[in-house]
Amino acid sequence: MTEFIVPALGHLIEPWNIILMVAGLTGGIIVGALPGLTATMGVALMVPATFAMNPTSGLIMLGAIYVGAIYGGSNSAVLICTPGTPSSVATTFDGWPMCKAGRADFGLYTSLVSSAFGGIIGTVGLLFLAAPLARFALNFGGPENFWLCLFGLSTIAVMSSDNMMKGVLSGAFGILISTVGLDPNAGIPRFTFGYYPLVQGIEVIPAMIGLFSFSQVLYLIGSHKPFIAEFTPTKGAFMQVTRELATKCKVVLMRSSLIGTLVGMLPGAGGEIASIIAYNESKRWDKHPEKYGKGSIEGLASSESANNAVIGGALIPMLTLGIPGSAVAAVILGALMAKGIQPGFKVFTTTGDLAYAFIFSQFAVNLLMLPVGYLLAKVMAKLLSIRLTFVAIAIVMLSVIGSYAIRNNMLDVWIVIIFGVIGYFASRVSLDTGAMALGIILGPMIEENLGKCVDISKSLDGSVFDVFFASNITIILMLMTALSFVTPLIMNKRKKRRNAACACGTPKEDGHA
Amino acid sequence: MKKRFTLRLLLAFLLIISISGAAYAEYPDSPINMIIAFSAGGSSDVQARITQKYWNKYSKQRLVFVYKPGAGGAIGFSEIALAKPDGYTIGGLNVPHIILQPLVQRAPFSIDSFEYICQAVNDPQVVAVRKDSKFKSVKEIFAFAAANPKKLRIGLVGPNSGHHLMFLEVIEKFKFPASPVFYKGSADQNAALLGGEVDVMFGNLNDVMRSRDELNILGIASEKRNAFVPEVKTMRELGFDVVSYIRRAFAAPKGVDKKALAYLTDVFKKIAADPGYLADMKKAGQPEEYLDGSAFSKVVHDQYQHDKAALQKAGLIK
Amino acid sequence: MHKGVSDIAAGGFIGGVALLFLPETIALEGVSAVLPKLLVFGMLLGSAYLIALGVVRKVRSGEAEEEGEPTAMSRIFIIGAGSIAYVLAAPVLGFYVSSFTFLFIMATILLKHDGSKAKAAVLNVIFAVLMCLVVWGGFDVLLSVPTPPGILF
Structure with missing residues (x-):
């Protein structure tokens, strides 16, 4: 390894590569912030451009776009309650309340610093632990992924602890919607209602644009406010956020980044689940879980650090085994293969120059993201000083083109409109659109992995339960899922007890840190 | 003066359109x-x-x-x-x-x-196992499967795919019951093989090449050997008449x-x-x-x- | 909205969706049927529970009317109908023509400007043109993401 450090660092200080990193980050952040344009698309669109570059520069740029896009998703999550990429669903939970409370700059800076932190932790994992982590990730097969998804789904119970029935039904609605299209186990069409194009299923992203962004347009237009939220920038907000993250959120940040790295390297799971699980865990272990969902800095920090830590994690099995840990990593893998670079543990030796240049560039990109993201956040916060009606109408146009761009298909645009209306009325009757989105995202993975368990059980002459109990990881995940369903009950009890005990003074803040 | 110019431009434009729109225009225009x-x-x-x-x-x-x-x-x-x-x-x-x-x-x-x-x-399909697998040849795999009904797990992308067809052909021709496990894509399939969830996979050469270092290709279901893996024998050479692409x-x-x-x-x-x-x-x-x-x-x-x-x-x- | 009414509406929605999926669910067989059957029947039960709960709450009516933020349903209806017209028009008229029309008309109807009518119209045209230019520059030129095709552009 040591022999590659100097030449790898040499690549990083080439001006051309620095320009590519900054350009990739800027482009990535903008692509990520626009609902409909995801990280996968941003990277895929730029792959042809890398064919003209040398492999190192091409890879560095794709990596920068990836990092930028995943962070960029938080900008729209905070400012207009629309996750720019599926990974930032959990960012809306606390980011949007923060913005509504007039603290948009705090929200944006928290996302920025947490994203950079998460990204760096993920890259540390990639640099030092690639080999053992890749081997560990391979232990996650059908049963493990099935329970991981259920564990992710159990978040619904924690999220909607005041109204569990409605939360669970919203999740069920989401999963049911996700069963439209080709069945993953038998390969036959379901729920097409006699309309053939539905065989491709209801794509996650248009459904999410509908549930979050179009329904938000309806909400905003219907409110009599002149602007989305009151906002006057606070002097020194950035430093204040950094200080707060470094003191009372350090445990949250660390835990979430580790969750992100671990989930990221699993081939079947990506940022969508990682950020939800991290959010859930932060809430579970916090002394004051009731502040989550109301604009807490911890909630925002956990979601954003986790989804950026996924990047480093997702690159681990891609580089070492040729198995991409996320859709974006798959696209990058395609670009690598087209350059004739063979993944495998020997990328660190035979093409070590390139591999280490890429890994070090990930550090550089995450650090560069702080200034680049800071400037862009300042620009994006200006959105709040534009008349609400203009913003809302413009979001409709962006939603239309964004959803069309995914598959070049008008069906997806209709899905946006339909789910927008559903989302708006659902939230008026306190159904949970977050739970619906989770169901739509996790539904196909749950069914597909359950199918694998059934396939495997046939070779054991037993039931799926034999498959579940055959693996220690599965048993742990099952226990965690059970625990997760019980937590809201305990939390409610604790809340009641505390309310009963006294209302004396503010609780101490530095409990577990 | 100006008007006439515009008119001329318009005429020229129409002419271009009519030429390019004509049936005898050179394809592709x-x-x-x-x-x-x-x-x-x-x-x-x-x-x-x-x-x-x-x-x-x-x-x-x-x-x-x-x-x-x-x-x-x-x-x-x-x-x-x-x-x-x-x-x-x-x-x-x-x-x-x-x-x-x-x-x-x-x-x-x-x-x-x-x-x-x-x-x-x-893109021919290949039979691949993990590098440290106990199976060293296609023959061993098929013999194991025949001796232990349903115990052998075969990873496929599918269902109703080329891999699935090859699986059906193999179990039909060589009369052994095995358990297929279906994956959404080749990335998941490769991961499952390397993680030991399945014992064998039928996959495309192009996909298998990505994880070339981690697995052994035991046979290739093509008419003749492939230039990418010249050392791998065809299924026919190995005595199994299976061709699948x-x-x-x-x-x-x-x-x-x-x-x-x-x-x-x-x-x-x-x-x-x-x-x-x-x-x-x-x-x-x-x-x-x-x-x-x-x-x-x-x-x-x-x-x-x-x-x-x-x-x-x-x-x-x- | 009254809490009871909200429960009944939520239950009705979930139950409605389940009923919509019910005929095809029953027709499914084998592995494909497992998850949908579980969901559809679970949702039917859950919706029945919610509706019952809502009715009880409504009848007891001990809980007071909850005052939410005031909403202007007419404005929501306008933007909803406008968006549907926009999506219908896009593949026919072309993306940019219909986008410009949509942006301009919606801004004109929904935005209350302080100044004169002419000034407002100019502002709205600038807004519509600017958005189209930004989208065209960003999506078509820079990223070459395709936009819905139509007769015009």
């Missing part, structure tokens, strides 16, 4: 849409992009890539089949996908909905203008013979094999009969 039925960056896309690179060398018009992914390619294939047959919409097809989708998924096209231009890739081809909608088809055939033929193209395909791990339109059409029709019979036998269709 505008960019040609290339429909890709899979997402950008995937294996099919990489291959088509390499083709595009050399397309520009032999044609004055550009190729415009239109991605229509969904339903395992069925959405994009339908789009090609239903396009206007004017030669300005062509696309990439995959076999056996276009054979199986109408049979199993009620897709709105059939193998007769296309005018085949050429075959570009012939995934092919990638380019096609236009049925009834496309004869002149346009001739032009396209000519350009694709030149591309397929270009040394630069061949080198790029090799670098990208794409097992290139050119067949002209009529030869490919015959292959597809033969395989249709074969696959239909196989699916009926397995009870997957009536």
Whole structure:
């Protein structure tokens, strides 16, 4: 390894590569912030451009776009309650309340610093632990992924602890919607209602644009406010956020980044689940879980650090085994293969120059993201000083083109409109659109992995339960899922007890840190 | 003065339009849409992009890539089949996908909905195991499976895919019961093999090459050995008569203008013979094999009969 | 909205969706049927529970009317109908023509400007043109993301 450090660092200080990193980050952040344009698309669109570059520069740029896009998703999550990429669903939970409370700059800076932190932790994992982590990730097969998804789904119970029935039904609605299209186990069409194009299923992203962004347009237009939220920038907000993250959120940040790295390297799971699980865990272990969902800095920090830590994690099995840990990593893998670079543990030796240049560039990109993201956040916060009606109408146009761009298909645009209306009325009757989105995202993975368990059980002459109990990881995940369903009950009890005990003074803040 | 100029400009403009719109205009006079039925960056896309690179060398018009992914390619294939047959919409097809989708998924096209231009890739399927697997040969695997009914787990991408068909053919021909486990894509399938969830996988050479260091290829289901892995014996050499491929081809909608088809055939033929193209395909791990339109059409029709019979036998269709 | 009414509406929605999926669910067989059957029947039960709960709450009516933020349903209806018209028009008229029309008309109807009518119209045209230019520059030129095709552009 040591022999590659100097030449790898040499690549990083080439001006051309620095320009590519900054350009990739800027482009990535903008692509990520626009609902409909995801990280996968941003990277895929730029792959042809890398064919003209040398492999190192091409890879560095794709990596920068990836990092930028995943962070960029938080900008729209905070400012207009629309996750720019599926990974930032959990960012809306606390980011949007923060913005509504007039603290948009705090929200944006928290996302920025947490994203950079998460990204760096993920890259540390990639640099030092690639080999053992890749081997560990391979232990996650059908049963493990099935329970991981259920564990992710159990978040619904924690999220909607005041109204569990409605939360669970919203999740069920989401999963049911996700069963439209080709069945993953038998390969036959379901729920097409006699309309053939539905065989491709209801794509996650248009459904999410509908549930979050179009329904938000309806909400905003219907409110009599002149602007989305009151906002006057606070002097020194950035430093204040950094200080707060470094003191009372350090445990949250660390835990979430580790969750992100671990989930990221699993081939079947990506940022969508990682950020939800991290959010859930932060809430579970916090002394004051009731502040989550109301604009807490911890909630925002956990979601954003986790989804950026996924990047480093997702690159681990891609580089070492040729198995991409996320859709974006798959696209990058395609670009690598087209350059004739063979993944495998020997990328660190035979093409070590390139591999280490890429890994070090990930550090550089995450650090560069702080200034680049800071400037862009300042620009994006200006959105709040534009008349609400203009913003809302413009979001409709962006939603239309964004959803069309995914598959070049008008069906997806209709899905946006339909789910927008559903989302708006659902939230008026306190159904949970977050739970619906989770169901739509996790539904196909749950069914597909359950199918694998059934396939495997046939070779054991037993039931799926034999498959579940055959693996220690599965048993742990099952226990965690059970625990997760019980937590809201305990939390409610604790809340009641505390309310009963006294209302004396503010609780101490530095409990577990 | 100014008015007259405008008028003249307008006349010139009309003239241009009428010339280009005339039936005798030289094909192609505008960019040609290339429909890709899979997402950008995937294996099919990489291959088509390499083709595009050399397309520009032999044609004055550009190729415009239109991605229509969904339903395992069925959405994009339908789009090609239903396009206007004017030669300005062509696309990439995959076999056996276009054979199986109408049979199993009620897709709105059939193998007769296309005018085949050429075959570009012939990706044979291989039998692969983990590097440290106890199986050292195909024979051992099949013997184990026969001795331990249903115990052997075989990883496949599918269901109703080329891999699934190869599986059906193998269990039918060699009479052993094994348990298939289906994966969404080759990435998951490779991961499952390396993680030990399945004992063996039937996968495409192109996909297996990505994790080449981690697994052993025991046999290749092709007519002759492949240049990428010359040391691997064919299944026939090993005494098992199994041949199974995934092919990638380019096609236009049925009834496309004869002149346009001739032009396209000519350009694709030149591309397929270009040394630069061949080198790029090799670098990208794409097992290139050119067949002209009529030869490919015959292959597809033969395989249709074969696959239909196989699916009926397995009870997957009536 | 009254809490009871909200429960009944939520239950009705979930139950409605389940009923919509019910006929095809029953027709499914084998592995494909497992998850949908579980969901559809679970949702039917859950919706029945919610509706019952809502009715009880409504009848007891001990809980007071909850005052939410005031909403202008007419404005929501306008933007909803406008968006539907926009999506219908896009593949026919072309993306940019319909986008410009949509942006301009919606801004004109929904935005209350302080100044004169002419000034407002100019502002709205600038807004519509600017958005179209930004989208065209960003999506078509820079990223070459396709926009819905139509007769015009």
